[in-house]
Amino acid sequence: MTSFKKPPLTTIEKERKAEEFINYVAEITPSVQTPKIIVTPKKEATKTVILRMPESFKYDINEITSFTGLSFNAVCLELLRPAIKKKLKELKED
Secondary structure, three states, X not given: OOOOOOOOOOHHXXXXXXXXXXXXXXXXXXXXXXXXXXXXXXXXXXXXXXXXXXXXXXXXHHHHHHHHOOOHHHHHHHHHHHHHHHHHHHHHHO
């Protein structure tokens, strides 16, 4: 179900917007653009954790890794992160 809140643009409005866009693009030149600053993200300290899990979980995670191409570690983190955030939020509210 789609609901539109604005009426479609008229041809005059479309032409005006196209002119504004063309003029805006013409104003930007390489000398005006700011140089890109590349920031390398800081790596957080990591810690090795041994997980005891049923073999069926391990097989399921291995299947996810084969479908997605992500590492076993990445899949585990992706699955655990929302549950950890939710649990922490619940504990802080109590």
